[in-house]
Amino acid sequence: MAAEQAAVDPARSEWDVIVVGGAAAGENAAQYATQFSGLDAVIVEKELVGGECSYWACMPSKALLRPVELLSQARDLPGTKEIVGRHELDVAAVLARRDAVVKNLDDSSQVDWALGVGIDIVRGTARLAGVKTIVVTAPDGSERTLTARQAIVLDTGSSAAVPPVTGLAEAMPWTSRDVTNIHEIPRRVVLIGGGVVACESATWLRGLGVEHVTLVEGGPRLLGKLEPFAGEIVRQGFVDAGVAVHLGVHVESVSRDDVRDTGYGHVHGGEVSVTLADGTVIQADEVVVAAGRSPNSSGLGLESVGLSEGGYVEVDDHLGVVGVDGDWLYAIGDLTGRALLTHMGKYQARIAGEVISARAAGTPFDSGRFGRHTDVADHRKVPQVTFTDPEIGSVGLTEAEAREAGLDVETAEYDLAALAGTYVLRDNYVGRAKIVVDRSKDTLVGATFVGTGVAELNHSATMAVVGELPISALWHVVPSYPTVSEIWLRLLETLNNQRHQR
Numbered sequence: 001m002a003a004e005q006a007a008v009d010p011a012r013s014e015w016d017v018i019v020v021g022g023a024a025a026g027e028n029a030a031q032y033a034t035q036f037s038g039l040d041a042v043i044v045e046k047e048l049v050g051g052e053c054s055y056w057a058c059m060p061s062k063a064l065l066r067p068v069e070l071l072s073q074a075r076d077l078p079g080t081k082e083i084v085g086r087h088e089l090d091v092a093a094v095l096a097r098r099d100a101v102v103k104n105l106d107d108s109s110q111v112d113w114a115l116g117v118g119i120d121i122v123r124g125t126a127r128l129a130g131v132k133t134i135v136v137t138a139p140d141g142s143e144r145t146l147t148a149r150q151a152i153v154l155d156t157g158s159s160a161a162v163p164p165v166t167g168l169a170e171a172m173p174w175t176s177r178d179v180t181n182i183h184e185i186p187r188r189v190v191l192i193g194g195g196v197v198a199c200e201s202a203t204w205l206r207g208l209g210v211e212h213v214t215l216v217e218g219g220p221r222l223l224g225k226l227e228p229f230a231g232e233i234v235r236q237g238f239v240d241a242g243v244a245v246h247l248g249v250h251v252e253s254v255s256r257d258d259v260r261d262t263g264y265g266h267v268h269g270g271e272v273s274v275t276l277a278d279g280t281v282i283q284a285d286e287v288v289v290a291a292g293r294s295p296n297s298s299g300l301g302l303e304s305v306g307l308s309e310g311g312y313v314e315v316d317d318h319l320g321v322v323g324v325d326g327d328w329l330y331a332i333g334d335l336t337g338r339a340l341l342t343h344m345g346k347y348q349a350r351i352a353g354e355v356i357s358a359r360a361a362g363t364p365f366d367s368g369r370f371g372r373h374t375d376v377a378d379h380r381k382v383p384q385v386t387f388t389d390p391e392i393g394s395v396g397l398t399e400a401e402a403r404e405a406g407l408d409v410e411t412a413e414y415d416l417a418a419l420a421g422t423y424v425l426r427d428n429y430v431g432r433a434k435i436v437v438d439r440s441k442d443t444l445v446g447a448t449f450v451g452t453g454v455a456e457l458n459h460s461a462t463m464a465v466v467g468e469l470p471i472s473a474l475w476h477v478v479p480s481y482p483t484v485s486e487i488w489l490r491l492l493e494t495l496n497n498q499r500h501q502r
């Protein structure tokens with residue numbers, strides 16, 4: 001912190017680039033705008049430099065999930081299962097490692113990185129106050145006006161949405177911030193939602209010893225944005241692990257008499273009663289709301305530049321904010337609603353940074369097919385790994401999305417358990433894979449893999465989808481034996497067989 005104070009002159013009010021929100025994407029935007037351009041930049045951050053992902057989302061959740069995954073595999077492999085026996089996780093050690101991963105909520109290393117590459121940091125809450133201008137309210141309440149010579153980038157992210165369920169907000173439910181920064185292990189937990197946050201959270205809560213985990217999803221299946229078989233395999237895994245899953249029913253009301261603000265990850269009071277629309281009443285010690293996200297756009301001063309407050313901020317494919325003239329305002333990350341994933345926010349940041357640098361230098365955009373100044377991947381080419389047990393890798397379109405888009409769709413599916421590469425991984429491998437092909441172009445437009453060890457496979461599918469590799473070329477991309485990647489050969493063989501049978 002001393003270095004930070006020394007580096008930022010409190011009287012300074014002008015930079016080339018101002019980034020509002022210091023998440024990883026914001027850091028990348030500042031870095032890419034400045035690294036070869038001679039421009040300077042400042043990041044304004046109201047909480048911790050590193051953002052939600054580093055302290056309250058991706059990193060702590062993956063730190064909690066890794067031991068759960070490893071124990072599950074060790075229990076399923078002769079040679080290790082005899083050693084592991086009935087042992088459970090060492091909860092204190094898992095939480096301690098999680099604390100180390102989130103650096104005990106200390107952002108000095110990220111601040112040091114920024115200062116080290118010449119990016120300044122200002123602490124406080126920023127709001128737009130007209131063209132190229134923001135006002136920052138410091139933690140002590142003082143205000144400071146900053147102006148940008150070239151550009152302002154908004155990277156304020158999103159927060160857990162709390163749906164308007166009777167009594168829910170009053171019960172002070174856990175959000176993703178509590179469940180990732182869990183300190184007390186409740187005996188009974190109800191999760192509202194069946195998307196990625198709920199499914200990952202249920203996995204580690206059960207692994208950490210929560211006796212009764214109940215998940216309530218209003219839609220007809222878990223992980224509704226993915227191929228249906230993915231959610232079904234995860235649901236079956238939950239049932240086998242003793243997690244109760246309610247599908248197609250909403251939470252109607254929540255009540256808790258004794259509500260206490262005990263801090264993140266501590267139980268927020270006494271028993272909670274959760275009533276579902278079908279009349280089921282579930283008693284729990286904590287309730288977790290995992291029902292989607294809301295963009296952090298309220299109070300951001302968007303109306304000062306002619307935009308409306310509260311929703312996602314629409315951007316064009318150079319990440320410029322739509323509806324604001326002059327090519328000076330950009331938005332990246334969750335705030336844009338394009339793809340609520342860290343890697344996609346960082347990708348948008350790299351593009352926005354280079355767009356700002358090119359515009360400042362007056363150099364033309366790289367306008368080729370894969371030009372560096374245009375967002376390509378957000379259009380039907382987004383990869384994601386869902387770290388459930390088993391894990392899921394997905395990229396691009398599902399079959400339903402491809403059909404909805406009017407593509408000439410062809411699919412192939414294969415049982416991932418039927419490979420030498422997965423047989424050696426564990427005894428009772430469960431998995432499945434599916435590819436979605438655009439027959440008219442003979443290219444892959446989507447892929448989904450479910451099973452142990454598929455996370456790292458996802459990038460190969462992402463390359464095929466983004467690079468629009470012809471299926472004929474994939475035939476010559478030979479997977480090593482025995483690995484999970486053999487699934488590529490089996491899927492291509494399946495496709496080939498289907499084509500010969502037609």
Ligand SMILES: Cc1cc2nc3c(=O)[nH]c(=O)nc-3n(C[C@H](O)[C@H](O)[C@H](O)COP(=O)(O)OP(=O)(O)OC[C@H]3O[C@@H](n4cnc5c(N)ncnc54)[C@H](O)[C@@H]3O)c2cc1C
Pocket residue numbers: 020021022023024025026044045046047048049050051052053056057058059061062124125126127155156157158176180197296300332333334335339340341342343344345
């Ligand atoms: C439990 C959980 C697990 C997740 N796991 C993954 C995962 O494994 N992989 C993945 O890719 N994604 C994951 N995500 C999604 C990922 O966390 C988000 O997509 C990502 O954090 C969004 O980054 P962002 O840049 O949009 O902003 P955020 O990370 O939301 O950060 C925004 C920053 O802006 C600051 N800020 C906000 N308003 C202001 C203001 N007015 N002035 C100054 N500063 C401000 C905030 O303090 C914050 O630091 C997960 C999400 C959750 C909830």
Ligand SMILES: NC(=O)c1ccc[n+]([C@@H]2O[C@H](COP(=O)([O-])OP(=O)(O)OC[C@H]3O[C@@H](n4cnc5c(N)ncnc54)[C@H](O)[C@@H]3O)[C@@H](O)[C@H]2O)c1
Pocket residue numbers: 163165192193194195196197198200216217218219223224249250251290291292293339340341384385386387
């Ligand atoms: N591994 C990862 O990449 C990862 C991990 C966690 C989160 N994320 C990102 O974070 C974002 C947010 O995740 P999320 O799970 O909060 O949102 P989501 O939109 O994926 O899922 C929310 C779910 O809650 C359900 N729901 C909403 N209101 C409900 C109610 N009242 N009762 C019952 N169910 C209700 C919805 O039907 C939906 O299925 C995702 O878009 C995801 O991309 C990514």
